Amino acid sequence: MPVGRSPLLRTASAHRSGLDAVVRFESLASNSFCTPKPIKKPMNFLQQQDPDIWTAIEAEATRQREGLEMIASENYTSPAIMQAAGSVLTNKYAEGYPGRRYYGGCEHVDVIETLAIERAKKLFGAEAANVQPHSGSQANTAVYLSCLEVGDSVLGLDLAQGGHLTHGMKLNISGRLYHFHSYGVDPKNHRLDFDQIAKLAREKKPKLIVAGASAYPREIPHDRFAEIANDVGAKLMVDMAHYAGLVASGQHNSPVPYADYVTTTTHKTLRGPRSGLVLCKEENLKLVNRNVFPGTQGGPLMHVIAGKAVCFAEAMTPEFKAYGKAVVENAKTLADTLLAAGLPLVSGGTDNHLMLVDVTALGLGGKKAEAVLDQCGITVNMNMIPFDERKPMDPSGIRIGTPALTTRGMGTEEMKRVGGWIHQGLSHPDDSALHQTIRSEICELCKSFPVPAERCN
């Protein structure tokens, strides 16, 4: 039986026919040294061995299926990516890099990591890539170690205005090792204030400028950051964690031609497994590699690297291009719907996958708004808005994103309904009967838009 074809199909068809204990035959690779013999296994090991964990995972699967996942940093991976991430590769130690490992038996994982690297480079047009960072934060830390000394001056976007904690928050390793200075957005239009950034760069003489954001609803002009970095002799790192999928699908401009280092997560708009990636110029690769391993990590997660390789291949397809376009269209439609209902948005709208709503206009705080929408079956997160006068644990805003709903196949018609529900729910924050009604309407809608996992669970 050819590797990687039949098992999933068998499982899916058995699932459809309603069998409880799905029988799976181990596929046998052509390099087997013993007589191929089908091994009969019940599929649900976890349910039998550890029902507590299994039950919680099932409940989470139901939550992901029956609700509207609108956390801007979340998405649904494909069944193929989940299969790679749940594979035997989790058993393998592979410290080092392809061809130069500290362990035996790495011939197959070398193939996988090499494919992941080649695909990452091709997808983003980058000279070099390191696919080993366990997360976006790890990727950023490895780049900092590659170009900074302790105490060096760095510029990054203010966490309270859309930045990320790895961009200099005082409790994060970035803020503890380096001297970060925060730039922000213009109070009038909530867009990056490049005059302020240029002025700060001249004053603080940073060795590195960090661009990229976690809660910024507009396209980031990477060329303007490059110009400023160039003027003051700083290196440029672009952290495209949130919008890598929009870059891959051609919706947003790529940072790769402008930045010395590009970092990203792979699990947000890029729709891969939970992980990180560094792209750089060939001349910087040696240092980046050394600072990922052994600088900040031990053995790579080969199962996740396999998932990343699959993700990069998916992101090169015409379907993914269409996906990126739909994510942005959906966000625009949702933003227009909320604006028309009288809800103010940070910067007055969006040109990416997310928007920030100022819920104080409805007499609510962000914490209450998040809880109300949870009751309605809509998952979002409370978020600071620029120049927020409230506290991080109960800020003025909520952040809403369209990547996950777009993966389910929802389009602009659905976004109008979703906008209506959000407005209705938030306008009646204490009407639990209404919230229940909304919840069941959402559950009905969700039936027509299956999540990818329904095809493999």
Ligand SMILES: *Cc1c(COP(=O)(O)O)cnc(C)c1O
């Ligand atoms: C999400 C995010 C990260 C960190 O990703 P983790 O995988 O959670 O460590 C880094 N930078 C930005 C801008 C992000 O939005």
